[in-house]
Amino acid sequence: MKYEISQRFFFDAAHTLERRIETEGSARVHGHTYQGEVAVAGEPDASGMVVDLGHLRRALGELRDKLDHQLLDDVPGLGKPTLENLCRFVADHARAAGFPVSRVSIWREGIGDRCDLRLA
Numbered sequence: 001m002k003y004e005i006s007q008r009f010f011f012d013a014a015h016t017l018e019r020r021i022e023t024e025g026s027a028r029v030h031g032h033t034y035q036g037e038v039a040v041a042g043e044p045d046a047s048g049m050v051v052d053l054g055h056l057r058r059a060l061g062e063l064r065d066k067l068d069h070q071l072l073d074d075v076p077g078l079g080k081p082t083l084e085n086l087c088r089f090v091a092d093h094a095r096a097a098g099f100p101v102s103r104v105s106i107w108r109e110g111i112g113d114r115c116d117l118r119l120a
Contacts, residue, residue: 003050004102006039009060015072015081029071032108034086036060038094041102041120051099059097063090083107083115091117 014031038060042050072081077092079085083106091104102120107113 002041002043004039004041005050005053006037006103007053007056007060008035008037009064010035011064011068013067013070013072013081017081033110034067035105035107035109036086036090037103037105038090038099038101039103039105040094040100042100056094056099059094059099063093066093083113084117087115087117091119095119 010033012031012033014029016029017026019026038056040051040056044050066075072078072086075081075089078089086106087104090106091101094101094104102118104117104119106115
């Protein structure tokens with residue numbers, strides 16, 4: 001059987017964005033509370049776990065430190081601070097840490113925006 005388990009995290013950050021709609025508000029520096037979730041998939045090992053969620057929490061804590069209370073426009077490797085690029089950025093970091101990432105979700109609860117990146 002293949003299992004998928006996940007860990008959530010959040011961060012507060014500011015950004016600007018060039019858009020063709022809602023241009024004035026998007027161009028100004030503004031912030032959001034972002035929610036994130038990283039899912040990993042696989043077969044449980046001898047410990048009975050796909051991955052130890054403590055290790056995933058630690059890795060996501062390190063990633064959160066790179067994003068929390070930052071101007072996302074200035075985060076190295078992120079690119080334009082879109083939800084899509086945030087998903088890719090989080091997935092790249094989790095995969096580089098050795099996790100079998102199957103999905104990354106980033107959303108802004110306050111305004112109803114969400115992006116899901118499926119890797120499996």
